[in-house]
Amino acid sequence: MNQNTIEDIRVMVLAAGVGTRLRPLTYRIPKPLIPIVNMPVMEHSINNFHKQGFRKFMCNLHTHAGLIKNYFGSGKKFGVSMEYSFEKNLLGNAGGLKKVENFFKGSGTLLVISGDGFTDIDIRKAIAFHRKKKSVATMVLKKVQSVFPFGITLTSPAGKIKKFMEKPDITDFVDATVNTGIYIFEHDIFKFIPNHNFFDFGKDLWPLLLKKGLPIYGYVTDAYWCDVGNLADYRRTVADVLDGRVNIRIPGEETQGSVWCEKNVRVGKNVKFYRPCLIGADSEIGDGAKIGPFVTIGRGSKIGPAAVVKNSIIWNNARIESGVKIKNCIIDSGAAIKENLTLYEGAVINTEDRK
Template identity: 35%
Template sequence: MKALILAAGKGTRLRPITNYVPKPMLPLHGRPLMEWVLYPLIACGITNFVIAVSYLAEQIENYFGKGERWGVNIDYSCGSEPAGKAGEIWRARNLLQQEEGPFLVVPGDTVCHLDYRELLDFHQGHGGPVTVAFSSRYHLEVGTAQIDEHNLVKEFKERPNLNQPVSSGAYVLDKRIFSHIEKFNPEKQEVDLPSDIFPRLLQEGTPIYGYTRDYPWWDVGRINDYESLLKLSRAEAAQILPWGS
């Protein structure tokens, strides 16, 4: 099985840092962010990777090379501009179709305690074209309240758990997905997976399966997300990052 790591975005919410460094290469406790993403995938037995790159691609390619340092094989799917999640899958289709069976798609900016092997087994078990990984552990960044008909606050919760499955950005797809992406003309426009492709699949009656487990994940999408990880002590970071890999 191959894994496609999405690393083509410009990281606009992390500017000005990402004016000079692509988000997957942001230093995090001695290593680039995307290296921490890579370790759990290798640990579950994946050895063949495609990295989708575009913005400041040479920095990513120069560091990760062909993957020899980690005992894996890395190919690159490169475009002049980011193409959206589905667009990057389409762009990498020739590399992804070199192996039989489904492929895994993960973001290059999210540290995730997801059991990828169990996710893949789940996908193989249902036989459908799409599996989306959901975490039941997601805390809102704002407080919520229960307010009665007299506008009196009866209960207040600061940053509560959402108590709904939240996508952590990992997908298992089989090759049937390419024909669906092609309908959106990905050569000429950005095409997203969850907002463009998935609604169309549901409209057409194509099943999308959800793998839901209680696992933590950290999306390094904004300055405060990144800074919160940087400020962790080594002991605290060891609870998040796979130091033993």
């Protein structure tokens, strides 16, 4: 087993998904660019791994490929090297890894992460486990109380993977471990993935490795993890970050307990902030507005006088006019909510004009 250093371990970021379950938000942007506290979910992942010493990343692309490539560029501004693989026709997540096999040439251990998975994991602990077990492939697992809509992974007391179960009866398992989509592989993994075929990690590769009797393990993490795969999970993840349940940096200055303000925020008279909340850079809050709790306001957005915003996610450059009342909503970038309108209980306002 090639014990390459953390800095030499290369990371595959899976970002070619369509994001169907997050519609209408993903009509205009891909899932990896969905903002969590005013930063794309994938940026949080890159920052987390950069902090731990990882420097070389490959990202596969399909839907809205140009938006991801334009945002992250060469990776220089994030302190990493970022390369891209465009898939005109989707190859499956394992097939996408096979397509860029040359990127990993000469490497030993490699990582695969999801561009829309949100976590504060210290992956170095999982790598140490992987190497101690002399594992060919290690799946990072998370204990959850509810397994739907996930399949679960059954392991021995030593962590060796014994069985995969797809969407079992929820009453069968009180405390199950689910696949986070974070994988640690040795370079030999490529010989098990066919060329130019659609091939999936969960449905094809992992069952194949198990059938062959290879040493594959599950590492159970106690870190925060959420698959930001639907609107409910998205809202919950943002709330968890604001509530301090995730070990990540919230942008801006904490001007008072659990109220963060980024640069150039203009706040009118008699504005009330109810923590926790985040006010984005270059935004404007009108006189008498009430913001929070559990609110993020995107950069360049304007909240009108006497507006009330609770438990909501406002994206960049949105306009909430005077007297508007919003609760439990997601407001897309560039959306305008007219004065004195009331929006409650899960409304998603999107600006996409589909034809």
